[in-house]
Amino acid sequence: MDPEVGRRYAEEVGVVLARMGTTPAFGKLLGWLLICEPPQQTTAQLGAAMGLSKASVSTGMRVLEQSGLVRRVPSPGRGHAYEMHPDAFARALDPTDKMRVFIDLMQRGIDLVGDAAAPEARRLRHTRDFYTFMVERTPxxxxxxxxxxRKDS
Amino acid sequence: MDPEVGRRYAEEVGVVLARMGTTPAFGKLLGWLLICEPPQQTTAQLGAAMGLSKASVSTGMRVLEQSGLVRRVPSPGRGHAYEMHPDAFARALDPTDKMRVFIDLMQRGIDLVGDAAAPEARRLRHTRDFYTFMVERTPxxxxxxxxxxRKDS
DNA sequence: ATTTAGGTTCAGAAAATTCTGAATATTCAA
DNA sequence: TTGAATATTCAGAATTTTCTGAACCTAAAT
Known part of the structure; x- marks a missing residue:
């Protein structure tokens, strides 16, 4: 594959992700890691491929790593490289963390109303219960x- | 409930939502609609409660409405009011729309690689298949x- | 048909975010 | 331990986003 084609694809992924609220750098880096060859890339390679400074790559990769989408792997030479986590999207879009935040927020609202059974708490209660259900079932x-x-592959 | 307490709660919701990528106004308005009394609110009421201009309320409510979280209801006087959609979060966090975007993006990447079975396409294929699975199962x-x-209530 | 409350749009101001270069820290080979 | 390659942090510049006031519609009541 022409590296230019890959780069353009990564930019595209970046745009889509940015629209969903991530930083441009985050999306570009993820896009590149989806399609680059080899799948392992050093900071320098990532920066060169996507035209980002060392600093931006560093910050971007830290966030990608924390979010579970990407992991560090030992690099043949000095330092380390990054690659997509094998289970990347299953972990990242695992919505349970976000949902737990919502559940807490709804519970706080219900506490403010005072009576969980009150009609005024209906909106909050319903939302809390929905997320609780989803968190229970997702795993x-x-x-x-x-x-x-596993069976397919 | 003290309106000031409600206002503060709405601000809190706003902060959480903003951290997830929404605009502050979007989150505040949603937070207020979660806890306000009565549940129906006019543009003027929303603006007064959260300290936002007419313009910001208009824009914010348009997005909330499009996202399915909020709906318009006929108002006794002139114009209309807004209230949370009864099924609000089930619709909004219905992730299938976002997931469909991802599926398309992964498919485009696979097309670039050319051969869907190629090892280089593994990351893209796996991601596509995961989202496809989730989209199928969520409904x-x-x-x-x-x-x-329905049974509980 | 006119009036007026209510709603939308948009250009620009205000605010927040992202990115970078430079300085600093860390890690590994020798 | 030293030197060199690599990585992180951070202040400020550049960019982007959000919000607002003002102008402009729209539609209901009379």
Whole structure:
């Protein structure tokens, strides 16, 4: 694959991700790691490929790593390289963390109303219960996908 | 409930939402609609409660409406009011729209690689398949929640 | 048809975010 | 331990985003 084609694809991913609220650098780096060859890339390679400063790559990769999308791998030479986490999107879009934040927020609102059964708390209660349900069910769904994927590959 | 307490709660929701990528106004308005009394609010009321200009309320409510979190309801006097959609979060955090965007993006990447079975396409393929799985399964999960909620209430 | 409350749009001001270069720190080979 | 390659941090510049006031619609009541 022409590296220029890959770069353009990564930019595209960057635009989509940025629209969803990430920084441009974050999205570009992730896009590049989706398609680059080899899948392992050093900071210098990432910066060169996407035209980002060392500093931006450093910050961007820290966030990508914290979010579970990317992991460090030992590099043949000095330092380390990055690659997509094998389970990347299953971890990152694992919405349970965000949902837990929402559940807490709704519970705080219910506490303010005072009476959980009050009609005024209906909106909050319903929202809390929905997220609670989803958080409970998501792990099993993920596990099912993993089992199926293992069988397919 | 002291309106000041409600206002502060709405601000809190706003901060959490803003951290997830929304505009501050969007989050504040949603927070207020979660806890305000009555649940129906006019543009003027929303602006007064959260200290936002008419223009900001107009824009914010348009986005909230498009995202399915909020709906217009006829107002007794002139014009209309807004209230949370009964199924608000189930619709908004229905991640299937976002996921479909990702599926398309992954497919485009696979097309660039040329051969879907190629090892270089593994990352893209795996990601595509994960989202496809989730998109397929989410509706049934939502339906199950709705059934259960109906029984409870 | 006119009036007026209510709503939208948009250019520019205000505010916040992102990116970078330079300085600093860290890590590994020798 | 030293030197060199690599990585992180941070202040400020550059950019982008958000918000607002003002002008401009729209539609209901009379």
């Amino acid at each position: 099993a769904l993920m596990e099912e996908f993993r089992r199926q994927a | 049934a999960l939502m339906e199950e929640f709705r059934r259960q909620a």
